[in-house]
Each structure stands twice: as C-alpha cells, then as structure tokens.
Amino acid sequence: MKTRFANALSLSVFLFGISFSRPVCADSPAIEHLKTSLASVQQVLTDPKLAGDEHLFQRRKLVRSVLQQLFDFPEMSRRSLGAYARRYKDRLGEFTPLFVDFLEHSYMGVLEKNGDAKIQYVREVLDGENLQISTKTRLKDGSEYSVDYKLYLSQTVARIRCSRRGYQFGQ
Numbered sequence: 001m002k003t004r005f006a007n008a009l010s011l012s013v014f015l016f017g018i019s020f021s022r023p024v025c026a027d028s029p030a031i032e033h034l035k036t037s038l039a040s041v042q043q044v045l046t047d048p049k050l051a052g053d054e055h056l057f058q059r060r061k062l063v064r065s066v067l068q069q070l071f072d073f074p075e076m077s078r079r080s081l082g083a084y085a086r087r088y089k090d091r092l093g094e095f096t097p098l099f100v101d102f103l104e105h106s107y108m109g110v111l112e113k114n115g116d117a118k119i120q121y122v123r124e125v126l127d128g129e130n131l132q133i134s135t136k137t138r139l140k141d142g143s144e145y146s147v148d149y150k151l152y153l154s155q156t157v158a159r160i161r162c163s164r165r166g167y168q169f170g171q
Contacts, residue, residue, distance in 0.1 A: 027121070028124055030124065030131050030151055031121055031124055034070075034133055034149055035121065037066060037069065037070040040066045041067065041111070041115075042115050042116060044063050044066065044115075045059070045063065045112055045115025045116075046115045050062070059112070060104065060108060064100075064104065068100075073096055073100050074096050077095055077096040077099040081095070113139075113140070114137075114139045114140055117137050117139050117140070118137070119136075120135060120136045120137075120138075121133060121135055122135060122136055129152060130150055130151065130152050131150070131151040132149070132150050132151070133151065134147075134148050135147050135149065
C-alpha cells in the first residue's frame with residue numbers, strides 16, 4: 001500500500017513538474033523576435049506573387065525593410081571599419097548605405113535561391129549585456145551554415161549585430 005502511494009505521489013509530482021517546466025523551456029523574447037523576423041524574410045522570398053525577375057525590385061525592397069528593423073546597420077558598418085571607424089567617423093553616414101548595398105549584392109541571390117531554408121535555433125548564450133543566438137541553416141543543396149546573431153540592448157530596442165561562421169556565400 002505504501003509503495004503504491006509512493007508511486008502515485010511520485011507520478012503526481014513528476015506530472016506537476018512537467019506542466020510548469022514548459023514555460024521555462026519556451027523560447028526567449030529575443031529568439032522569438034529573431035524567428036519572427038527571419039520568418040518574415042522567408043515569407044517574402046517564397047511568396048509566389050513576388051517571384052520572378054519582374055518583381056525583383058519590390059521583393060528586395062520588402063526584404064531590406066524587414067532586415068533594417070532587425071539589424072543595426074550603422075553599428076555593423078562601424079565595426080566593419082575596425083580601427084578606421086574613428087578616423088572616418090564623419091563619413092560613416094555616407095559609408096553605411098554603401099555597406100548595406102554591398103551586403104545585399106553579396107547575399108541576396110543566395111537568400112532568394114534558398115528562401116525556404118530550414119533554420120535551427122541551436123543555443124542562446126548571455127554574455128554580460130550581449131546575447132548570442134547560434135543557428136544552423138540547411139540550404140536546398142544540402143550544405144549547412146552556422147550563423148551567430150549577437151544582440152545587444154540599445155536605448156530603444158534590442159538590435160542585432162550579425163557575425164558569421166562558415167559562410168561561403170558570394171562565391
């Protein structure tokens with residue numbers, strides 16, 4: 001009788017624990033924001049109404065608007081200049097749109113070809129004020145790429161800097 005009661009109690013505690021562990025294991029707001037943004041990009045890229053060369057400008061404009069809300073391009077531009085950022089800080093406003101155009105021309109073709117790529121959110125690591133979300137993306141040709149999204153808290157919203165590992169885009 002005691003064994004039966006102990007087993008029932010153990011099962012009850014286990015089920016109770018599982019029911020409350022679901023919210024703890026749910027995606028963080030940062031991952032949800034990233035997932036939503038990347039899903040929006042994929043939706044634009046796979047929309048049959050926007051397919052074809054005749055809709056190229058409209059499709060890329062929509063993708064760019066989503067990505068501008070996601071990425072902090074001025075910060076990415078500044079960091080891409082490295083030590084030269086201080087030297088040319090007065091020209092950063094001129095450099096940033098050129099940098100964004102460069103990124104678009106380098107990666108947009110690959111993104112358009114692989115708009116329905118499968119993205120796996122591997123892990124989220126908090127490092128001081130920064131948050132890194134590691135992902136793996138499998139393209140149609142079977143190749144797999146790891147992309148780390150580094151988020152930081154700005155005065156307005158969390159913005160993303162993107163670093164890359166194993167990227168072979170733009171070949």
